[in-house]
Amino acid sequence: MTNIVETYNLTKIYNKTIRAVDDISIEIQEGEIFGLLGPNGAGKTTTIHMLATITRPTSGSARVGGYDVLREPRKVRAITGYSAQEAGVDEYSSGREYLTLFGHYYHLDNRTIRSRVDELLELLELTDAADRLVATYSGGMRKRLEIGTALMHRPQLLVVDEPTLGLDIQTRVRIWDYIRALNKDGMSILLTTHYLEETDKLCDRVAIVDHGRVVALGTPDELKGEIHGDVVSLTLPVEEPDQHAQTIEKVRQLLSAQPFVKDVQPTAEALNIYVDQGGVAVPQILRLLEASGLTVGEIALARPSLDDVFLKYTGRKIREEKGKAVGARAAWIRRPR
Amino acid sequence: MLDGLWDTWYTLVRYLRTFVHNPFWMLILLIQPLVWLVLFTQLFQSITTLGFTSGSYVQFFAPGLIVMLAVFNANALAFRLLNDINYGVLVKMIATPVNRYSLIVGGLLYIAVTWVLQVFVVLIVSFLMGARVATGVGGVLMTFLIVSLLGIGLTGLVAAIAVTMKRPEPVVLIANLITLPLMFLSSILIPAYLTPQWIQDAMKFNPVNYAILAVRPMFLTGFDWTAIGQALVVCGVFALVAIFVETAAFRRFGG
Numbered sequence: 001m002t003n004i005v006e007t008y009n010l011t012k013i014y015n016k017t018i019r020a021v022d023d024i025s026i027e028i029q030e031g032e033i034f035g036l037l038g039p040n041g042a043g044k045t046t047t048i049h050m051l052a053t054i055t056r057p058t059s060g061s062a063r064v065g066g067y068d069v070l071r072e073p074r075k076v077r078a079i080t081g082y083s084a085q086e087a088g089v090d091e092y093s094s095g096r097e098y099l100t101l102f103g104h105y106y107h108l109d110n111r112t113i114r115s116r117v118d119e120l121l122e123l124l125e126l127t128d129a130a131d132r133l134v135a136t137y138s139g140g141m142r143k144r145l146e147i148g149t150a151l152m153h154r155p156q157l158l159v160v161d162e163p164t165l166g167l168d169i170q171t172r173v174r175i176w177d178y179i180r181a182l183n184k185d186g187m188s189i190l191l192t193t194h195y196l197e198e199t200d201k202l203c204d205r206v207a208i209v210d211h212g213r214v215v216a217l218g219t220p221d222e223l224k225g226e227i228h229g230d231v232v233s234l235t236l237p238v239e240e241p242d243q244h245a246q247t248i249e250k251v252r253q254l255l256s257a258q259p260f261v262k263d264v265q266p267t268a269e270a271l272n273i274y275v276d277q278g279g280v281a282v283p284q285i286l287r288l289l290e291a292s293g294l295t296v297g298e299i300a301l302a303r304p305s306l307d308d309v310f311l312k313y314t315g316r317k318i319r320e321e322k323g324k325a326v327g328a329r330a331a332w333i334r335r336p337r
Numbered sequence: 338m339l340d341g342l343w344d345t346w347y348t349l350v351r352y353l354r355t356f357v358h359n360p361f362w363m364l365i366l367l368i369q370p371l372v373w374l375v376l377f378t379q380l381f382q383s384i385t386t387l388g389f390t391s392g393s394y395v396q397f398f399a400p401g402l403i404v405m406l407a408v409f410n411a412n413a414l415a416f417r418l419l420n421d422i423n424y425g426v427l428v429k430m431i432a433t434p435v436n437r438y439s440l441i442v443g444g445l446l447y448i449a450v451t452w453v454l455q456v457f458v459v460l461i462v463s464f465l466m467g468a469r470v471a472t473g474v475g476g477v478l479m480t481f482l483i484v485s486l487l488g489i490g491l492t493g494l495v496a497a498i499a500v501t502m503k504r505p506e507p508v509v510l511i512a513n514l515i516t517l518p519l520m521f522l523s524s525i526l527i528p529a530y531l532t533p534q535w536i537q538d539a540m541k542f543n544p545v546n547y548a549i550l551a552v553r554p555m556f557l558t559g560f561d562w563t564a565i566g567q568a569l570v571v572c573g574v575f576a577l578v579a580i581f582v583e584t585a586a587f588r589r590f591g592g
């Protein structure tokens with residue numbers, strides 16, 4: 001099996017201080033759906049930009065389809081389709097014109113362009129809006145059009161930054177279906193996401209990135225398998241808001257000291273307690289708390305999810321990081337990357 | 338090479354298509370030089386009594402306005418680019434195999450086309466107002482050439498600033514800071530000998546002035562080949578430098 005993407009100590013430092021991507025070495029196999037999962041500012045977009053030859057690495061290197069991104073960028077561009085995080089669409093043209101323009105920029109002939117455009121408009125359910133100005137498109141339509149531009153030349157590698165960011169659940173499911181269908185036809189796919197569900201449903205392998213580094217890598221099941229046992233999630237009722245943090249800390253120390261507890265991680269709204277056997281642990285936890293005169297809000301038992309994997313490696317819960325909405329946005333507010 | 342030419346063509350077509358979708362913009366674009374022409378000729382009518390020109394002020398000012406339009410259009414491309422940057426369009430284009438020079442030259446040609454259309458309006462209206470081009474069609478074509486080079490230079494520089502800054506506010510400020518002095522430190526509005534010595538010295542470094550010195554005689558008297566030669570060299574070099582600077586800005590764009 002050959003690799004469609006290989007990075008060697010890939011690093012990007014902005015303004016001499018910000019290590020956006022810090023020494024990432026990964027291999028993505030041909031035919032794989034590979035996910036980069038991480039919170040805001042983890043360096044996902046920067047990584048993708050370096051692979052799509054938009055941004056130059058500060059050090060290290062990367063190959064796409066065997067071509068070096070710095071030495072043979074035009075070859076890389078010809079086999080790569082790049083779809084941006086925030087829908088990059090031209091408000092002054094129609095959807096059809098925009099797709100056609102990309103067909104020309106990929107140097108396809110007119111006949112191919114015409115049939116691809118029709119095919120993609122159909123696939124992305126934009127046929128009815130094809131000749132309307134993009135300015136009248138909704139956020140979801142823009143995102144679909146954006147993905148379309150990356151598919152005009154049937155790339156070997158599709159690079160999608162946050163394919164479903166800010167979309168409603170139906171659209172999201174539909175985009176997952178497209179991505180799966182493209183992958184079935186042999187396209188390798190690299191995507192970034194905030195959504196654990198997306199990685200779980202879609203990706204063959206996932207790299208969890210945090211502060212520009214890969215902190216865990218494997219199939220979703222492998223990653224979940226690294227967390228043995230069960231997770232007990234415990235909330236405490238807020239009685240004295242001032243004292244709440246102290247109470248939580250007290251409970252954390254109390255539980256951490258127990259032999260049956262492997263780890264305790266506080267999150268924004270609960271304490272996650274990692275144990276071998278949830279069924280045995282829950283009554284023990286309840287007894288302990290009662291003995292210390294503490295009341296329990298809610299207690300729940302769960303199998304480990306990617307959420308927990310994420311928490312384990314980054315100390316944060318990914319859902320606390322809110323996704324940014326696509327579509328309508330005030331002009332000039334966004335700092336372009 | 339052939340790909341590069343097609344890339345340029347499709348880039349130009351994309352820009353021009355905006356006018357098909359927004360005919361109103363086209364209208365404004367064509368009315369704008371008329372407003373200048375009427376306002377300035379009325380405002381400065383009495384200057385002709387100073388006796389520095391044979392014909393009317395229209396005759397003196399029409400070539401000046403034609404050069405001035407190139408200066409005024411200098412930030413038009415910058416704004417299209419800023420829009421493309423803000424909407425994430427430019428970053429997507431950069432990720433395709435499209436020729437970099439084509440993206441730049443296509444944009445510059447678009448500005449040249451809009452400028453040529455404006456010039457036609459000026460020519461027709463000033464003709465109706467009594468002005469004549471002494472050198473006829475040949476002079477008009479030479480004017481197009483010289484002022485296109487000037488326009489490409491100015492537009493390219495402002496575009497390079499836009500691509501580097503990525504925000505409109507500083508671009509507006511810097512563009513005004515550059516273009517307004519370029520206009521005033523030239524003999525577009527009044528002949529050089531009516532200005533103080535230091536302005537006359539400054540004019541020697543101003544490509545806009547070389548353009549007007551070559552273009553105006555073509556309207557008033559006849560071809561001044563020395564002035565035309567100087568203008569072609571100065572504006573030609575200026576255009577090349579601007580394309581080079583803009584290409585460098587594009588290369589740095591993605592970080």
Ligand SMILES: Nc1ncnc2c1ncn2[C@@H]1O[C@H](COP(=O)(O)OP(=O)(O)OP(=O)(O)O)[C@@H](O)[C@H]1O
Pocket residue numbers: 014015018019020021038039040041042043044045046047085336337592
């Ligand atoms: N052009 C730039 N100049 C300076 N710093 C930058 C630039 N682009 C990104 N950064 C910084 O690099 C880091 C990584 O940013 P990046 O956009 O790659 O993160 P991300 O994982 O895509 O985040 P998000 O989930 O919010 O899209 C951040 O700290 C960001 O502020």
Ligand SMILES: [Mg+2]
Pocket residue numbers: 044045046085161
């Ligand atoms: Mg991002």
